[in-house]
Amino acid sequence: MFVPRPLLRTVLPVAAFLALWALAFLLVTNSYYRLVLTIVPIWAVFGLAWNLLSGYSGLISFGHASFFGLGAYAVALAFAEWHVSPWIGIPVAGLLGCLAGVVIGVPTFRLRGHYFALAMLAYPLALLHVFLWLGYQEVSLPMRREDGPAFMQFADARIYGWIAVALLGGAMALTIAVERARFGLSLIAIKQNEAAAEAAGIDTWRTKLVAIVMSGGLASAIGGFYAVILLVVTPEAVFGMLVSAQALTVTMFGGIATPWGPVIGSVVLIPLSEVLQAELGATIPGIQGFVFGAAIIAVVLVAPEGVFWRVADALARRRAPPAPEASAVEAPTDAAPPRTQPAADAPVILEVRNLSKSFSGLRAVQQMSFAVRQGEILGIIGPNGAGKTTVFNLLNGFLRPDEGEILLEGRSIVGWRPHKVCRAGAGRTFQIMRPFPRLTIADNVMVGAFARTRTLDEARAVTADALRLVGLDRDVRQLAGGLTNLQLRLMEIARALAGQPRILLLDETLAGLGAPEVEVLLVVIRRLAARGITIVIIEHTMHAMVRLVDRFIVLDHGALLSEGAPADVMRNPAVIEAYLGKKWQRADA
């Protein structure tokens, strides 16, 4: 994404593949093989539809048969009851699928992880019974002996195949377009870490909704075409568990989150299943299912992310030797530019008034008030459990305060969702790092750049700037999965920076780093401050903090204990007691 892949290099293989598949219909004369050649692209498109939502966003749907079946029934019923041609029925089915995406997405996105997957499972099961109850056990698409082509009925079976190939081309093009747009990167960010994506300024709810609408539309349209091929629609055939499973199977086999995955899966599995059915079905009935299942298990064990990624990883390894170890970040050569502390009357950028939050009886934050001045480096310290991270979560919108006010540049941001807070100019990093491991460093950072940029080029410029600022501009193509602790910390800061924040909330950024690495980070943070970015940092490492911050606030048991310049705070008996216990305070006194 950050390093754009030439469009031709993406599109040419797709075009070549589609052309070959279309050509196959000219060479194959056996009507059965033609039918199999037609069914392969159908399941590939269904897999691509599933992939658009579940592959890219990671929201696993066990119920895509809902969309598929609605499309199939829409086309079949429109044809059988009102004589509407599938030429019209299929696009209408697509729109219906989009609508179903909204209807299903809005309530179901309240659930996460396994709960989402299970809830999705319920929809086709319910629809299956609804269609049974409506009396549509079997809907047959009438045979048109005179005006067949007007009703998508052809004497020449190759035409069905070519329509299927065209639909596959459309679905692959849509997938490629999504991948190349910021929308696609947003989806991948959601998949890898939804909270981080939201904090980086992505409206995750809307992004997911758009994804399910596109996915539902595509699945419904191909379900409609499936009805044209099968000519008989039954609830079991279009809403059944096997239908939903088919989308997962072809995609997971071929490779998730790539336009090629579902295609590879279908091209291998559908003919394999047919050959087994043909060769073994009548002689050792039932064995074909076993062989098919065993083949899938074997491939999943060898290539857990699918055939495509296995091959792609192997090729990448052969093409490029592993990145040299030297890519570890060295200390920035230039020292941090000098900065002056903000004046006491500098404008307040962030103000917190009487902030409180309880977790069923545990008062995590109570009646807290403080203000951050523009250009300041404010350190928040306090013993474990003092409520530091909770304050951050309240500030950036992950949590909603029970009472109190949060003003960002004079505007109340209470109740805003995190992406909105981010877009308003408050970025944050996490105590537990939340990288997107399958993305490169640059793409990880670029996810953050979408918050305040409009075009991809603008986002690229902002990303490059952020990478330069933290000193990661040399290894942009490295995958985040293999980074050192320091690189990850820097990358997180860069991601927050890409959102062009006015104020940056850094949560234990120095945790787990050795002394030389801490020095690198201190330089980077000072550099940000010199740029005029206000910094609020939570930290345990006192000796580093004392050198970094302009001012401390000290928390204990969710309340503000003390506030002031580093030297004053360090001498405050209450602070020493909170950190070290009463004994130390007395000994010191």
Added chain:
Amino acid sequence: MTQTRRDVMAATLGLTAATGLTVRIGQAQAPAEVKVGLLVPLSGPWARFGEIMRRGAELAVRHINERGGVAALNGARMRLVVLDAGDSTEKAKNAAQRMVAQEPDMVAATGAYLSSFTLAATEVTERAELLMLTLSYSDLITGRGFRYVFQTSSRAGDQAREAIPTLMQLAQSASGRRPETVGILTDNTAASISFVEPIRQEAQARFGVRVVVDETFTPPLSDATQLVQRIRSRRPDMLIFPVTVISDAKLVIEKMNEFGLGRGRLPTIANGIAVAQTDMLQNVGAEQLEGLMTVVANWDAKGQEQIIEEWRRETNEPWMTQNAISTYGDMWIVKYALEAARRADRNAVAQAIRTMDVTDGPAAYFPGRRIKFDANGLRENAGLMVVQWQGGRPVTVYPSQSAVAEAVWPRRT
């Protein structure tokens, strides 16, 4: 010596070649074998039914070949080509496409057990102009204006409409009086609902039978006490009880026995072959099943004793059921059509079936004992059979020409 032996060998070879040649010429005129397709589910949840159909077809093909094959084609033997329709409509359709693509010389086929499979498969066979016989029930099968599909069973809608007059007649002849009230106890599956719907609507108006209790439940039942209590309190003259899930049938039948309504004391009539399967014998037991009736499209019947006996010896299945006997009969229909067509040509065979009107031969294996198809391919007056559990076996008690036993219907005093 050596010379002589070589001569003999040469002569033998020449003779063999010559014989081979003659045979091949003979084949060109009348093939040595005629292929008939059997497309049924042999894997997945319906595999057992498909297997029964296959064994029925194999038995028929063996009988046909043992008795001289197709006489009109110089005794050509029939050969069964078996295809697995699998567990989904798509697989059934693919298998049908494979059948027509890879067996261009097949003359006819039968299948595909489930209505939805048959509907999909016949979309293929129709376009390939390959005739397909089927025992599936769906009204749609012969409602599409197809010319190559022939339905030997009574359609679901017809079965439902005919059930009440059939039962009235049966009751009249068995007990000497017509029932005046009827109870309905049905699950809410599609097949059951479509069976009881005409009874609800027409029983009173057309036959003067009052529906005194009408209960619908959702499978699976956890307890049948309340349902059976309500039926007992209303005391209908007969109970219509279409049920699709064996465990529901078991619960209701056991409870009826407990309440003194079992063993035919309240004549109880199910629909379909589910309650007449051998599984019922193991699950519910012969004792409690006694007297239970079911309305089916075909069953083991009078005049088929020898076949059934052979079936039992070979398969260890105690009776043939609709699936085996209808498929057995289908093979004889094809054989009969081949004799009439005098050509191993699928269109000629289809034409022969369209004009067929027989009351002997293959007609012996179907209720009504006549094979004549209407313009849509539906067997005219396909009729019903009523089967009743008697002494641990479901035996045909209606119609009289097929019945192997009298129906047991309580005489009310």
